[in-house]
Amino acid sequence: VHNGTGNTQYNGQVTLGTAPSYSLTDTTRGNHKTYNLNRGSSGTGTLFSGPDDIWGDGTPQNAETAGADAHYGAAETWDYYKNVHGRTGIRGDGVGAYSRVHYGNNYVNAFWQDSCFCMTYGDGSGNVKPLTSLDVAAHEMTHGLTSVTAKLVYSGESGGLNEATSDIFAAGVEFYSNTNQDPGDYLVGEKIDINGNGTPLRYMDKPSKDGSSKDAWYSGIGNVDVHYSSGPANHWFYLLSEGSGAKTVNGVNYDSPTSDGLPVTGIGRDKALQIWFKALTTKFTSTTNYAAARTGTLAVASELYGATSPEYAAVAHAWAGINVGA
Numbered sequence: 001v002h003n004g005t006g007n008t009q010y011n012g013q014v015t016l017g018t019a020p021s022y023s024l025t026d027t028t029r030g031n032h033k034t035y036n037l038n039r040g041s042s043g044t045g046t047l048f049s050g051p052d053d054i055w056g057d058g059t060p061q062n063a064e065t066a067g068a069d070a071h072y073g074a075a076e077t078w079d080y081y082k083n084v085h086g087r088t089g090i091r092g093d094g095v096g097a098y099s100r101v102h103y104g105n106n107y108v109n110a111f112w113q114d115s116c117f118c119m120t121y122g123d124g125s126g127n128v129k130p131l132t133s134l135d136v137a138a139h140e141m142t143h144g145l146t147s148v149t150a151k152l153v154y155s156g157e158s159g160g161l162n163e164a165t166s167d168i169f170a171a172g173v174e175f176y177s178n179t180n181q182d183p184g185d186y187l188v189g190e191k192i193d194i195n196g197n198g199t200p201l202r203y204m205d206k207p208s209k210d211g212s213s214k215d216a217w218y219s220g221i222g223n224v225d226v227h228y229s230s231g232p233a234n235h236w237f238y239l240l241s242e243g244s245g246a247k248t249v250n251g252v253n254y255d256s257p258t259s260d261g262l263p264v265t266g267i268g269r270d271k272a273l274q275i276w277f278k279a280l281t282t283k284f285t286s287t288t289n290y291a292a293a294r295t296g297t298l299a300v301a302s303e304l305y306g307a308t309s310p311e312y313a314a315v316a317h318a319w320a321g322i323n324v325g326a
């Protein structure tokens with residue numbers, strides 16, 4: 001077992017799983033590998049390798065830095081699913097995926113592909129804001145999990161639930177990792193400055209704060225982009241975890257409304273994550289919509305805590321708070 005040192009852009013100095021003399025091959029996590037595309041857009045480029053076991057210098061000018069961030073994000077996501085949900089690897093088979101960084105030129109996105117079972121990161125605007133933050137890495141890797149479990153179709157309401165699943169577990173991973181440089185929060189992409197003004201990509205307490213996402217379900221929500229129809233499910237997860245109203249968590253202020261004006265009492269993030277994970281892996285199917293997600297999570301809450309439990313009631317109240325069921 002080799003442990004290298006990563007000098008990351010977003011998480012400070014971290015320990016990385018590496019292979020002898022040396023490469024970004026995480027032998028303790030299914031041999032997950034991280035490759036350098038060097039601004040190409042196909043193939044795997046080159047595996048990050050070098051004579052020392054120190055990776056990056058914390059700046060985007062050093063090509064290894066994005067590799068270190070991506071490798072760390074994959075490792076934390078692996079550890080989260082293994083230690084919190086008992087799932088070893090995306091497929092649950094102990095086998096790692098792989099990451100590719102430095103995709104294209106000024107490319108402002110990151111993505112998962114089922115075809116390669118891999119995730120890919122652009123370097124962002126000016127090639128100095130790589131999309132390799134921990135929450136983005138967890139978001140992309142979770143697309144792989146959804147693909148091999150519920151298989152939620154990536155359009156309409158199921159597409160919104162697919163996107164929300166990636167945001168929900170991105171928050172789960174960030175709170176699990178909870179470093180000083182990147183404490184857990186209910187924001188998505190707050191480190192990558194994608195808007196250029198320091199605001200995050202998405203807000204889970206009140207999704208409409210991004211100007212496009214929806215706070216509550218309505219009959220036409222299946223017609224909006226999946227990154228906006230995810231809003232109500234992200235909002236449901238926040239309400240279930242923390243409850244409605246104003247609250248500060250890890251120094252971030254939130255203020256979560258409900259669509260029916262009724263209060264929701266949260267049950268804590270850990271239980272909310274367990275409920276969503278079990279629903280995703282045992283109840284949801286490719287065509288699950290918002291109404292079916294409500295039914296599925298209520299069934300899971302009943303199995304885990306009982307139909308007369310406060311947890312079951314909170315799940316129902318949180319769905320009512322985004323205009324589903326009631």
Ligand code: ASN
Nearest residue numbers: 109110111112139140143
């Ligand atoms: N980064 C985006 C996402 O994972 C890429 C896409 O639109 N699928 O949602």
Ligand code: ZN
Nearest residue numbers: 139143163166
């Ligand atoms: Zn996504």
